[in-house]
Amino acid sequence: xEKTIKQWLxxxxxxxxxxxxxxxxxxxxxxxxxxxxxxxxxxxxxLWHEKKGRLFTMVGNDERDIHGFFALYYVFSFDSFRHxxxxxxxxxxxxxxxxxxxxxxxxxxxxxxxxxxxLGLRPQGHPDPxxxxxxxxxxxxxxxxxxxxxxxxxxxxxQSREAFMPYDSEDVTEIPVGPIHAGIIEPGHxxxxxxxxxxxxxxxxxxxxxxxxxxxxxxxxxEKALFLAERTCGVCALSHSTAFAQAVERxxxxxxxPRAAYLRTLFLELERLYNHIGDVGNVCAGFGFAVGxxxxxxxxxxLQQLNERVAGHRYLRGVVRLGGVRIDITEREKEEIxxxxxxxKKEFQELVDLLFSxxxxxxxxxxxxxxxLEHANQLEVVGVAARAxxxxxxxxxxxxxxxxxxxxxxxxxxxxxxxxxxxxxxVDEVLExxxxxxxxxxSLPSGDTFTPLPPLPPYRSAMGWCESPRGETVHWLMVxxxxxxxRYRIRSATYSNWPAVPLAVKxxxxxxxxxxxxxxxxxxxxxxx
Amino acid sequence: MKSEKExxxxxxxxxxxxxxxxxxxxxxIRHVDSGSCNGCDFEMNTLTNPIYDIQRFGVDFVASPRHxxxxxxxxxxxxxxxxxxxxxxxxxxxxxxVVAIGACACGGGIFGRTYANYGGVDQIVPVYVYVPGxxxxxxxxxxxxxxxxxxxxxxxRNKGEKMH
Numbered sequence: 197x198e199k200t201i202k203q204w205l206x207x208x209x210x211x212x213x214x215x216x217x218x219x220x221x222x223x224x225x226x227x228x229x230x231x232x233x234x235x236x237x238x239x240x241x242x243l244w245h246e247k248k249g250r251l252f253t254m255v256g257n258d259e260r261d262i263h264g265f266f267a268l269y270y271v272f273s274f275d276s277f278r279h280x281x282x283x284x285x286x287x288x289x290x291x292x293x294x295x296x297x298x299x300x301x302x303x304x305x306x307x308x309x310x311x312x313x314x315l316g317l318r319p320q321g322h323p324d325p326x327x328x329x330x331x332x333x334x335x336x337x338x339x340x341x342x343x344x345x346x347x348x349x350x351x352x353x354x355q356s357r358e359a360f361m362p363y364d365s366e367d368v369t370e371i372p373v374g375p376i377h378a379g380i381i382e383p384g385h386x387x388x389x390x391x392x393x394x395x396x397x398x399x400x401x402x403x404x405x406x407x408x409x410x411x412x413x414x415x416x417x418x419e420k421a422l423f424l425a426e427r428t429c430g431v432c433a434l435s436h437s438t439a440f441a442q443a444v445e446r447x448x449x450x451x452x453x454p455r456a457a458y459l460r461t462l463f464l465e466l467e468r469l470y471n472h473i474g475d476v477g478n479v480c481a482g483f484g485f486a487v488g489x490x491x492x493x494x495x496x497x498x499l500q501q502l503n504e505r506v507a508g509h510r511y512l513r514g515v516v517r518l519g520g521v522r523i524d525i526t527e528r529e530k531e532e533i534x535x536x537x538x539x540x541k542k543e544f545q546e547l548v549d550l551l552f553s554x555x556x557x558x559x560x561x562x563x564x565x566x567x568x569l570e571h572a573n574q575l576e577v578v579g580v581a582a583r584a585x586x587x588x589x590x591x592x593x594x595x596x597x598x599x600x601x602x603x604x605x606x607x608x609x610x611x612x613x614x615x616x617x618x619x620x621x622x623v624d625e626v627l628e629x630x631x632x633x634x635x636x637x638x639s640l641p642s643g644d645t646f647t648p649l650p651p652l653p654p655y656r657s658a659m660g661w662c663e664s665p666r667g668e669t670v671h672w673l674m675v676x677x678x679x680x681x682x683r684y685r686i687r688s689a690t691y692s693n694w695p696a697v698p699l700a701v702k703x704x705x706x707x708x709x710x711x712x713x714x715x716x717x718x719x720x721x722x723x724x725x
Numbered sequence: 726m727k728s729e730k731e732x733x734x735x736x737x738x739x740x741x742x743x744x745x746x747x748x749x750x751x752x753x754i755r756h757v758d759s760g761s762c763n764g765c766d767f768e769m770n771t772l773t774n775p776i777y778d779i780q781r782f783g784v785d786f787v788a789s790p791r792h793x794x795x796x797x798x799x800x801x802x803x804x805x806x807x808x809x810x811x812x813x814x815x816x817x818x819x820x821x822x823v824v825a826i827g828a829c830a831c832g833g834g835i836f837g838r839t840y841a842n843y844g845g846v847d848q849i850v851p852v853y854v855y856v857p858g859x860x861x862x863x864x865x866x867x868x869x870x871x872x873x874x875x876x877x878x879x880x881x882r883n884k885g886e887k888m889h
Contacts (some may be wrong), residue, residue, distance in 0.1 A: 330841075331805050340840045348838045350804075376809050378788035380756045380770045382763055383806060404805045405760040408839030424835050430764025430860065493774035500771075511764055511860070721762045 201277050208247065208281075215239055223446060223658065225595075226271075226280040233285045233294045236268070240283055240297045240304070243272045249281060250274075250589070251303045251576050253659070253670040253687040256311035258343045260289055262655055266317055268294065269657070269672070270304070275594035280659070287317055296322040303576035306695060314341035329403050329724075332358030340411055347411055360399050363389050368396060371706065375404045382720035386709075393705040398698040405724040413684045418444055418518060418652075421681050425671065426513050428686055429722035434467045435664030436671070436686070436722065437516040442597055442660030443673040444518050447652045453644040454599070456520035461599040462636045463507060463515050463523075464662070465629040466533075470499035471665035472622040472629070473544055475717045479619055480551065482711030483560040491547045495540055502536045505529075520646025530637050537630050548623050561616035565712030567700040568613060577696045579667015579689045580621045581716050585613035591661050591668040603635045613700075615715040652679060664689055666717065688722035733777070736867050741782040747874045748794070751783035754870075755793035755817065759810045759849075760842060761800030764860035765827035769797060771863045779867065790816040795873060797866075798850075801829040801836055802843040814850045820880075822853045822873045826866060831855045853877075 205227060209219055215235040222228045231239050243249040249272030257267045265286040272281050287294055296319035298304040308319040309328035316339035327334065333353040339345060363370060368389045375383035385401035409428060413421050425440035426433040438460055445452060452460075477492010500510040507515050507523045515523050525533075551557050567577070572585040582589050590607040592600040608624035610617035654677040661670045667689030676682035693716060701712050727735070744752050758766055772779045773786065787793055790813045802810055814821065825846040828834035833844030846852050853876055856869035 334804075345840070347840065349840050351840065375806065376757060376813060380766050380786055381758070382761075382766065383758050383809065404809075405758070405800065405803055406805060406841050407760055407801070407803055407836045408841035409836060412836055412839050427762050427764075427835055427859070430762045430767055433762075433764070490775050493771075494776065497771065497774050497776045510862070511767075513859070719763055 201279055204277060212239060212242065222282065222656070223449075225278065226282060226659070228282045228284050230284050230286075233268075233287060236270075236283065236285050237295050237297050237300060240270050240272075241300045243281060243283065244301050247272075247274070251301065252280060252661075253672055253685065254304060254307035254311075255657075255672045255683070255685040256315045256317055256341070257674065257683045258315060258341060259286075259655075261343060265289065266292065266315060268311065268317070270297065271659070271670075271672070273595065275589070278595055282657075292316055293318045293320050295320050298322055298324075302574045302695075303692070306691065313339070315339050316342065326359055327357060329406055331401075331403070332356035340408065345411075347408070347414075358401075360387050360401075361389065361397060363397075367391055375401075384720055388706060388709070390706055393707070395701050395704055395706055395709065398701050398709075400694065400698055402694060402720060403724045405720050407725065409725040410684050410686065413681045415676075415680050417680055418675070421684065422516070422518060425686075426516070428725065429664075429688065429719055430511060431471055431719065432467070432664040432666060432669065432688070432722060434463055434512040434515055435662040435669050436688075437513070438464060438598070439660040439662040439669050439671040439686075440673070440684075441516050441518050442662070443658050443671045444649065444652070444660070446660060447656065447658035447673065447675060448649045450519060450647050450649055452520045452647055454641040455524075455643045456645045456647075457599040458602070458636050458640050459521045459524065459645065460516065461603070462525075462533075462633060462640075463512055463521075464598065465632050465636075466499065466503060466506075467512055468665045469537075469540070469626060469629050469633075470496050470503065472626050473499065473540070475665075475714075476544075476547070476551070476619060476622050476626075478717070479561075479615070479711065479714050480557070482615075482708075482714045483557060485551075485554070485557055488547060488551055488557070491543070491550075495543055495547070498536065498540060502533065506533060517646055519649050520644070522645075524645050530640070533633065534637055537633060541627070541630050544626060551619075558616070560708070560711060561619060561715075562614060563612075564615045564708050565700045565704055565715060566612065566614045567696055569611075571696060571699050572613070575696050575699075576692055577667075578692045579663070579665075580618055580625075581693050581696060582667065583607065583609050584617035584621045586611040589668065590663055592663045595661065597661065599636065602639070603632050605632050615711055618715040655682065666690055666719065667693065669722075686722065686725055688719075690718040690720070690723040693718055694723060733864055736864055737777070737779060737782055740779065740784070740867055740871060743871055743874050744783055747878045751785065752795060752870070752874075753785055753787045753793050754795045754797055755787055755790045755813065757796055757798045757810055757813050759798050759800040759806045759830070759846065760803035761827065761829055765799035765830070765858075768860045768863055769799070769826065769866060772866060777863050777867075784870070790814075791818060793817050794820070795822040795824060795870070797824045797826050798830050798846045799826045801833045801845055802849050804841050804843070807843065807849060810846075810849055820877060821851075822877060823850055824854045824856060824869050824873055825852045826856050826869070827861055828857055828859045831857050834859065
């Protein structure tokens, strides 16, 4: 494998010729290509289109203190080689522009709008010039992620530059919804262009819960930043803390003890379980099927109470520590987990049988909110939504972490891409998760639960990743010389998946939107940060 | 000593009793997410599941602030949600009992004060009761409602108003 990766990389270098200025290994799993900014679109398109790399994340960084330039990192994942290639380019502060990659690579769209808002690096030729992270009333010339912008500076509100798609025809009704919704839901603003009941077009205005998390992390000691990381999202807390801890451990070139790896895997699957079961129940709210909602909520509560008894927290916060885990489990707790899961499995199966044999439920779910494979691939959709559309990505299998290479599991894939497929994926994955946990409990190794960390090298980057219940999550980290965070970028699954929702609702009726939205089950907090 | 289950049951009966004493009717709550991580939101949702089921005791989460006696606010108020929070507050009917749910709503939490976050609900609207926790457990949220009722009772008494 090592040899083939080397050959594959050197062949790639040949094909790209003088477009690549230098190529160096950042870690065993990551190679960095330095390119001139003018070559950026060509090189990225080559890696994505010719070499079939997935756009994994993109990070903009103010490195003027280090070498006088801004830097952009486009990271591509090559799952079959279990390798990442990062395309890096430096941008002169005197000309803070770069040619947009999003023109050819739609998945880069949001990332480039983000670096424009937060760092003031302008993508030339970008198809959508509207602000993204900062709303229209933020002054256009202030960029909070620049190092010279103080963390707590409150900018004045200016005349809003906000714009929604105007509709020419009088037959199109504009329906604005949110940001505050009717239930206990997170805030987002949706604007439907509808003809009668049918949705012609949807514009989503997000990032209402943007808290400035990444900026707040800068200068923070790593131990404290772990707490910040696990508060990125309430219900994927463990996925985020694991991804952050893995980034730190990769930077320190530390391998965590086998018992810690197994325990992380165990708790990560418990996180997936309570989420997936709760989500299957919640989908039922999309068509007023109260029995399903209640049963889902009851089983979710059963699992969260198990979390609390075993890990001390209903949302599994505080489980991970840098270098391992904080929570160990006893033989009695192993028994308790096994018993609770046996109960949940039986009850969940009853709920699923009820749901899938209910004509009205099936009728509402089937053929509703179809996301095509083509769109899923172009937007680099991840997680449940990807697998329901025939796109087989699961970072647990593709780039294994924790103890996922020690257990066997099947990654379900459906082709249709409708609400029903997304529900089916969750149902299948619940059973897979229970099977994974059974294997882990059976073969849990003894030994230490953490390894101390060495001092971390400054100004080098590392990534940690995790398949959260919503899909692949990536944390990109750079540490400064004082062992505090220099730059931290979180790319959650929802960040990748939100742009797909407007495509999936097109042609559906307005009353089906809540159902479609629930089937994607995207959260706002980790997307907005 | 009573089991955890019995304690939760007691808490809910107390809630019903106190609502009758103080309000003489049911309690309607409107939720506002002012920039939370959604952990607190999910714990509020938990209150309506079959285990806690506070709807059975006359508490409901309503769709409009105009129908609400109480606002439960989660999150430390982001710049982008300031306007929505103020509008919701203004639209709510008296006595506008604002309950700040969770560490972020109480004082900014780990995010604190940033260019995008005000760091606490009381920076923007007056708060009746603070319920700390990250997130607070469902029982703590019920306790928060009880505290708000107590505060309402005291304030009404001070004003010399008849209760209901």
